[in-house]
Amino acid sequence: MTGSESLSRGAGQYGKLLGAVGISVAEECEDEGENRYFDAFKGKIELRESLP
Amino acid sequence: MDRSNGYEAVSEEFLAGRGSRSRSAGIGVKEVRKWARTLPRGSSVIDLGCGSGFPITAVLVDEGLHVFGVDAAPSFVAAFQRNLPGTPIICEAIQESRFFDRTFDAVLAWGLMFLLKSEDQHPLIQRFAEIVVLGGSLLFTSTDQPFGTMQ
Numbered sequence A: 001m002t003g004s005e006s007l008s009r010g011a012g013q014y015g016k017l018l019g020a021v022g023i024s025v026a027e028e029c030e031d032e033g034e035n036r037y038f039d040a041f042k043g044k045i046e047l048r049e050s051l052p
Numbered sequence B: 001m002d003r004s005n006g007y008e009a010v011s012e013e014f015l016a017g018r019g020s021r022s023r024s025a026g027i028g029v030k031e032v033r034k035w036a037r038t039l040p041r042g043s044s045v046i047d048l049g050c051g052s053g054f055p056i057t058a059v060l061v062d063e064g065l066h067v068f069g070v071d072a073a074p075s076f077v078a079a080f081q082r083n084l085p086g087t088p089i090i091c092e093a094i095q096e097s098r099f100f101d102r103t104f105d106a107v108l109a110w111g112l113m114f115l116l117k118s119e120d121q122h123p124l125i126q127r128f129a130e131i132v133v134l135g136g137s138l139l140f141t142s143t144d145q146p147f148g149t150m151q
Helices: A013-021 A046-049 B011-015 B029-035 B054-062 B076-082 B118-131
Strands: A021-029 A037-044 B044-048 B064-073 B089-091 B104-109 B132-144
Touching: A013 A021, A013 A037, A021 B054, A021 B118, B011 B076, B029 B054, B029 B132, B044 B054, B054 B064, B064 B076, B076 B089, B104 B118, B118 B132
Parallel strands: B044 B064, B044 B104, B064 B089, B104 B132
Antiparallel strands: A021 A037, A037 B132
16 A cells, blocks of 8 residues: 555564564464464563463 | 655555544454453553554453554554544654653554564564563564565
8 A cells, every 4th residue: 555565574584583582472373464473472481381 | 754654645545444443343353352362451552553543453442451552654643542532642653762661561563564674673673672571462463474675
């Protein structure tokens, strides 16, 4: 709609960038518009598993 | 200078389409609602590139979250204030935003990341880490495979 080109790094590279700043990816999925989305949180996987 | 990635120029068309209340069941609503329901009611959430507030930000409000919005397009910010009165929003470019000078329990960036230039994406990911609390959630979209003009 805007005429701007979409710029995506791809799922794998985003995962690496997130990990480098202390964000862990809990889940990667795709919506009905074929957008990849990341459900992530700040901290290590063990942190989320320890939460109620 | 336009800092809205072209959205201000097409705001009228956008607001009549995805950004209208009539499209409240648009792409992403189901996923965002599912995510929002994992957050305790009253959690602070910032919606980056929130547009008019429809359809996505409204889901967060409906789910009882304490929502903040950021968008660079003045027309979208005006629409957001009409659509979700009382919900804080600032009109700033994501690349330069101060994000209300606070941290949040969760950060949402739906349909935003792939609009940004390569050199703006990495700093934004760094900012995600700075503005979300330890253990806080982040939900954002990209595409599965690299494309566009990035190196």
